[in-house]
Amino acid sequence: MSIDNAIASVAVRDLRAATAWYEALLERAPDARPMPEVAEWQFAHGGWLQVYQLPERAGNGSVTLAVSNLDEVVARGAALGLDMRQRSAGPKARTLMVTDPDGNHIAFAEALDPNMAH
Secondary structure (H helix, E strand, O other), X not given: XXXXXXXXXXXXXXXXXXXXXXXXXXXXXXXXXXXXOEEEEEOOOOOEEEEEEOHHHOOOOEEEXXXXXXXXXXXHHHHOOOOOOOEEEOOOEEEEEXXXXXXXXXXXXXXXXXXXXX
């Protein structure tokens, strides 16, 4: 089997409200709307974040987004009024965890070790 890419996804109660929240966080509109209940953002190294409306599963998701500058993410989140207290750091990475309005956990990770995925 050959896997060409990966799509991280999170379920939300209200796609319109969630899309607005993710647009503010990611500072851009979705790159694709393949179905009425789905919004997708594509990233520079090929990964995707898919936000989809499925109320019965909303709030149980977790996704990690690799970033090159965690300080920029912290500044953006603070400007949006998000809780920036859930941070950790180790010799290989620094992370920040935020929670979307539905309760999904969005981790931002900055690799400090050049051998780690980015």
